[in-house]
Amino acid sequence: MEGTRPFLRNAFIWTAVVALPITFLGCTRKKTADAVPVGVVLPITGREAKPGQYQREGIELAIKQINQNGGILVKDRGKKLPVREIFYDDSSDQAKSASLAERAMSSDEVVAVLGAYSTALGEAESVMPDRYQVPWITTGAAATTIFNHGYQYVFGTLSPTTLLGSSTAEYLGSLVDQGKLNKGLKLALALENTDHGVDYGNGIKQWSQQHPGYFNIVFSENFDLGSPDFSGLLQKVKSSKADIFLADAHLQDYITMHRQYLQSGMHHQMISYGARGPESDARKAMGDGVDYIFAGIWWSRNLPYPQVKKFNQDYKEFTGHDPDSWYPATAYDAMRALQAAIESAGSLNRTKVRDALRTVELKDSLLPGQVLKFGPNGQINTPFVIVQNKPGGKVDIVYPKDAATGESIAPIPKK
Amino acid sequence: MTLIDFTNLLVSALLLAGIYAVMSVGMTVIYGVMKIVNLAHAGFMMLGAYFALELFQRFRIDPIIAALLAFPVLFFLGAAVHWVLLRRLPRSDEPTLPSLLLMFGLWLVLQNLGYLIWGNTDRSIFTPRTLSVVSTVRLAVFIAAVGCLLLLEVILHYTWFGRSVRALIQNRYAALLTGVYEDRTAGIAFGLGIGFAGLAGGLLGSLYSFDPDFGRPFLIRAFVIIVLGGLESISGVAIGALVLALVETFSILFVPAGYQLAISFGLLALALIVLPGGLASLLAKVRRVA
Numbered sequence: 001m002e003g004t005r006p007f008l009r010n011a012f013i014w015t016a017v018v019a020l021p022i023t024f025l026g027c028t029r030k031k032t033a034d035a036v037p038v039g040v041v042l043p044i045t046g047r048e049a050k051p052g053q054y055q056r057e058g059i060e061l062a063i064k065q066i067n068q069n070g071g072i073l074v075k076d077r078g079k080k081l082p083v084r085e086i087f088y089d090d091s092s093d094q095a096k097s098a099s100l101a102e103r104a105m106s107s108d109e110v111v112a113v114l115g116a117y118s119t120a121l122g123e124a125e126s127v128m129p130d131r132y133q134v135p136w137i138t139t140g141a142a143a144t145t146i147f148n149h150g151y152q153y154v155f156g157t158l159s160p161t162t163l164l165g166s167s168t169a170e171y172l173g174s175l176v177d178q179g180k181l182n183k184g185l186k187l188a189l190a191l192e193n194t195d196h197g198v199d200y201g202n203g204i205k206q207w208s209q210q211h212p213g214y215f216n217i218v219f220s221e222n223f224d225l226g227s228p229d230f231s232g233l234l235q236k237v238k239s240s241k242a243d244i245f246l247a248d249a250h251l252q253d254y255i256t257m258h259r260q261y262l263q264s265g266m267h268h269q270m271i272s273y274g275a276r277g278p279e280s281d282a283r284k285a286m287g288d289g290v291d292y293i294f295a296g297i298w299w300s301r302n303l304p305y306p307q308v309k310k311f312n313q314d315y316k317e318f319t320g321h322d323p324d325s326w327y328p329a330t331a332y333d334a335m336r337a338l339q340a341a342i343e344s345a346g347s348l349n350r351t352k353v354r355d356a357l358r359t360v361e362l363k364d365s366l367l368p369g370q371v372l373k374f375g376p377n378g379q380i381n382t383p384f385v386i387v388q389n390k391p392g393g394k395v396d397i398v399y400p401k402d403a404a405t406g407e408s409i410a411p412i413p414k415k
Numbered sequence: 416m417t418l419i420d421f422t423n424l425l426v427s428a429l430l431l432a433g434i435y436a437v438m439s440v441g442m443t444v445i446y447g448v449m450k451i452v453n454l455a456h457a458g459f460m461m462l463g464a465y466f467a468l469e470l471f472q473r474f475r476i477d478p479i480i481a482a483l484l485a486f487p488v489l490f491f492l493g494a495a496v497h498w499v500l501l502r503r504l505p506r507s508d509e510p511t512l513p514s515l516l517l518m519f520g521l522w523l524v525l526q527n528l529g530y531l532i533w534g535n536t537d538r539s540i541f542t543p544r545t546l547s548v549v550s551t552v553r554l555a556v557f558i559a560a561v562g563c564l565l566l567l568e569v570i571l572h573y574t575w576f577g578r579s580v581r582a583l584i585q586n587r588y589a590a591l592l593t594g595v596y597e598d599r600t601a602g603i604a605f606g607l608g609i610g611f612a613g614l615a616g617g618l619l620g621s622l623y624s625f626d627p628d629f630g631r632p633f634l635i636r637a638f639v640i641i642v643l644g645g646l647e648s649i650s651g652v653a654i655g656a657l658v659l660a661l662v663e664t665f666s667i668l669f670v671p672a673g674y675q676l677a678i679s680f681g682l683l684a685l686a687l688i689v690l691p692g693g694l695a696s697l698l699a700k701v702r703r704v705a
Contacts, residue, residue: 044535092628251537285624
């Protein structure tokens with residue numbers, strides 16, 4: 001009896017060691033078979049927490065609606081399968097973002113990974129999709145560097161930042177054509193030291209070169225993200241005697257820089273912070289100091305499309321708050337584009353889904369132009385809308401004309 | 416550049432130096448007495464900013480006064496943290512790995528507490544003074560910062576506690592021999608350091624938007640300042656803060672703004688190589704020669 005006890009104990013331990021993983025493996029496979037596993041990697045803590053949270057809400061609203069309709073029709077399974085979200089918070093950390101995307105692709109057997117808010121986090125994740133041959137749709141990274149490597153599994157629902165720059169310049173050009181601004185005005189550019197900032201500046205420079213006589217760029221400089229003080233940079237902007245001030249900044253830098261801009265007593269005929277401007281946090285931080293700032297954004301809740309109005313309602317019901325800026329819309333459409341691709345592929349095979357994503361057309365897209373289609377490099381090319389903050393907290397779409405909800409106020413009146 | 420522009424920049428640099436000094440002084444006091452690099456400093460600054468915001472939003476207390484009130488509250492919090500955690504660390508004359516890990520862990524805990532309580536929304540304190548062209552907020556922040564630094568100098572030079580702190584900074588063993596009660600002094604010094612972090616956070620909250628991740632860029636600059644100042648010198652911190660603010664503000668006129676942080680770290684490297692004792696040691700040498 002003395003000898004049987006250790007044997008029994010060992011047998012029990014070995015049984016547990018072998019049986020438990022098999023049991024869990026079985027569970028995982030069962031879950032995978034009965035659902036469409038989709039990885040979502042976004043920052044909901046850290047520096048990019050807020051936009052990341054909004055993007056998560058957009059994806060989860062889409063998943064909820066898809067599942068309410070029975071799920072995604074997968075022909076080779078002969079039935080609709082619900083979407084199972086596998087969510088990871090990357091804490092706004094590049095290394096974590098890349099490793100979590102890798103984990104989702106390699107361990108979780110996902111059909112695709114969505115997410116990656118901000119260019120920096122998107123760049124970190126973008127090396128993984130081709131390595132693991134899993135489709136990846138970034139919902140919040142737009143820098144062209146991500147899409148110019150010839151990756152085959154990389155997609156994005158944000159138009160390129162160069163287009164943001166050129167759309168900004170085109171809008172200002174339209175104000176010149178309308179006689180609201182004079183020709184030959186001087187531009188000062190302050191760009192964040194990222195690929196996003198570089199692309200934005202390139203877009204403005206390209207448009208200005210293609211349309212000579214409209215603007216002269218008299219100042220262009222990069223700045224560090226999260227800088228506590230912009231007084232020196234703003235002094236240089238002031239010394240350039242520019243007529244229009246265009247910056248490209250993340251939300252916190254936009255707030256810090258514009259506060260110091262207002263405190264310095266500077267005034268320009270037009271002012272923009274790239275894709276930032278209409279955020280409610282900025283108005284809370286600066287009150288009517290944000291009036292007349294214009295921004296080029298990927299989406300506005302004021303777009304006059306019926307699907308946008310329905311999305312606004314659904315989103316508010318789902319989250320308890322209105323969409324703040326463009327963040328949830330590109331994420332919502334990314335999930336719907338993935339649904340369309342899986343249904344078109346009729347399979348959960350990742351390569352087939354990738355092939356389907358290349359040809360998918362979302363014809364009731366929320367984005368400007370209402371059609372979402374990925375280009376040859378995986379990035380969409382929908383136009384930007386230009387919005388302008390108006391007194392009283394109003395935000396109007398002012399460009400393009402067919403989507404406008406109000407007139408541009410240009411030049412900005414002196415207070 | 417006109418003389419007015421130059422003066423504007425100089426004033427900006429001075430105001431920035433005041434902010435830099437108040438956020439770095441707490442780290443110096445803690446390092447000097449306990450040889451602990453307080454990586455959780457940014458976390459306590461964040462608590463100070465939210466404390467000021469809560470007082471401002473709930474009771475309409477002026478944010479500068481709220482920042483001053485953050486000092487005693489964070490002081491007691493710091494003393495409690497010392498009593499619960501830090502006094503259990505092994506004593507050393509050099510920063511140790513356990514203390515670094517503990518403070519880093521504490522920072523993460525504070526950050527996550529922040530997310531739990533206040534969420535991840537960007538907050539800011541907006542008053543009618545916020546956007547005034549004559550930056551009264553910056554000026555008020557500067558005055559509060561300098562006033563507190565002067566008060567600290569008085570405490571360090573004219574009280575028993577201050578003399579104990581200075582003795583521990585200069586020579587721990589000699590201080591113990593002369594009857595300095597290390598645990599109590601360290602507890603109060605840590606509380607004082609955290610109090611200053613809270614004050615700095617409260618003051619910075621009037622100038623910047625913040626979330627629970629607040630303080631990271633300031634923490635990096637605080638390292639530069641205390642190394643420049645000589646790690647354990649309060650007056651060195653003031654000089655280090657002034658030098659960093661002047662260099663950051665005026666260097667932008669000659670090099671692109673994108674290199675601002677590189678300049679700060681260049682200064683740090685230079686100080687470590689050329690002036691390992693910091694600006695305070697240089698001043699001491701000059702005084703001796705004179």
